[in-house]
Amino acid sequence: MTERPSSAGGDLTRRRFLQGAALAGTAAYLAACAPSRATVQPTVAPSAGASAGAQGTAGPSPSDGTAASAAPLTGPLRFANRDAYIDIDQDGASPTLVGFEAAHGVAVEYANAAIVDDEAFFASIRSVLEGGGPTGWDLIVVSDWLAARLTDAGWAEEIAAGNVPTALTNVRDELRGLPWDPEMRFHFPWQSVATGLGYNRASTGRDLTSVADLFDPALAGRVTLLRDMRATLPLVYLALQAQGKASDRPPAAMTAGDARAAIDYLRPFVESGHIRAFTGSEYLTDLGSGDTWAALVQSGDFASSASPDDVFAYPEEGWLLTSHSLVIPRGAEHQHAAELMIDWVYDVDRAARLAGWTYHVSPVKGVAEAIAAVDPSAAANPLLFPPPDVLGRQHAAPVFTERDERTLKASFAALTG
Numbered sequence: 338m339t340e341r342p343s344s345a346g347g348d349l350t351r352r353r354f355l356q357g358a359a360l361a362g363t364a365a366y367l368a369a370c371a372p373s374r375a376t377v378q379p380t381v382a383p384s385a386g387a388s389a390g391a392q393g394t395a396g397p398s399p400s401d402g403t404a405a406s407a408a409p410l411t412g413p414l415r416f417a418n419r420d421a422y423i424d425i426d427q428d429g430a431s432p433t434l435v436g437f438e439a440a441h442g443v444a445v446e447y448a449n450a451a452i453v454d455d456e457a458f459f460a461s462i463r464s465v466l467e468g469g470g471p472t473g474w475d476l477i478v479v480s481d482w483l484a485a486r487l488t489d490a491g492w493a494e495e496i497a498a499g500n501v502p503t504a505l506t507n508v509r510d511e512l513r514g515l516p517w518d519p520e521m522r523f524h525f526p527w528q529s530v531a532t533g534l535g536y537n538r539a540s541t542g543r544d545l546t547s548v549a550d551l552f553d554p555a556l557a558g559r560v561t562l563l564r565d566m567r568a569t570l571p572l573v574y575l576a577l578q579a580q581g582k583a584s585d586r587p588p589a590a591m592t593a594g595d596a597r598a599a600i601d602y603l604r605p606f607v608e609s610g611h612i613r614a615f616t617g618s619e620y621l622t623d624l625g626s627g628d629t630w631a632a633l634v635q636s637g638d639f640a641s642s643a644s645p646d647d648v649f650a651y652p653e654e655g656w657l658l659t660s661h662s663l664v665i666p667r668g669a670e671h672q673h674a675a676e677l678m679i680d681w682v683y684d685v686d687r688a689a690r691l692a693g694w695t696y697h698v699s700p701v702k703g704v705a706e707a708i709a710a711v712d713p714s715a716a717a718n719p720l721l722f723p724p725p726d727v728l729g730r731q732h733a734a735p736v737f738t739e740r741d742e743r744t745l746k747a748s749f750a751a752l753t754g
Contacts, residue, residue, distance in 0.1 A: 411670070415476070416477075416678065425694070455482070458477075466490070478662065496676055530636055530659055531720070536647070540559070551633070561633070562603075593737060593738075600749060621642050625644050636697070637720075656730060657733070685701060689707035698722070699721070
């Protein structure tokens, strides 16, 4: 079990992190202050097949001996991301994007909040992909399940290993070997998130350590689970495994039958009112008000917004480590620039700055040490850096077939109302 440090203890915040970086005066942070201004602004999705921009400079040569892409470096790089998912400075510009533009001579058209919901975004590009056309995006940040769907369908471009040597070296070991892309040929995580237990200690009067604790009769009517079945069902499945009531497959290999068993287990707890709701991040408000005492939660929310009485715990049965990942959609016009951006954000110091803004688990090795030079208390934050004693219990989420997912979503929707 790990607890969120109180605000008095030096929590990592966007403002404090950038202030600390400025005071540290390290070359890595100063280098990000380039003259170009790549501002973070909401934009609309570009039309498919948008024309290419200006020719850029040559990219770095590969350091691992693998062949780099022979494609010319052109731009602008059209980059679709989620809201508030990149660093910004006091002028509304992103040091990460500014530095990239200065280093590579390629403009970045960054679309903040272009992806609000993965399913809606997928629907917006699917017909184009099915027709063999370009989406208009060169780089997108999508959830694991969608990255897997795009990869399996042949709708993701293969990343030239020679253009991403830093990423191949620095990606965290726990994120390697996913069954749908074991060699990381089609994706690299942008940021990761831990899903586990959250509870208000003042309400529960005791510590919770396992998913099974959520079903304690003493918590009846005060428990919420996540409305995302891809997050809730694997954790319930792990709890059933611990009780000898499920197969021994890891969550990443869950079948539709395993998922249905988890739904069946939850049904009487929903019908009795023990589980009061299925929610998104509004569980933070509910924990604070006392309406909810315990919940399945995600680490990023707790790291940025939880109250001092709210506690995050990595469950004894296991927890989920999932990611939003960088993917180059098929037909991307500026693939070389997209590959260089992937490699750019896997630099340890740049990744440390991103982690300080997103409040998520960084996918990059060495980030804790880099942050420790600026803010030691942040480097010790278990919500941002899962401690070694819990890393052996992390699991990847399952990726169901499209047919199974449709059926399961209908069953889960009937359960959750």
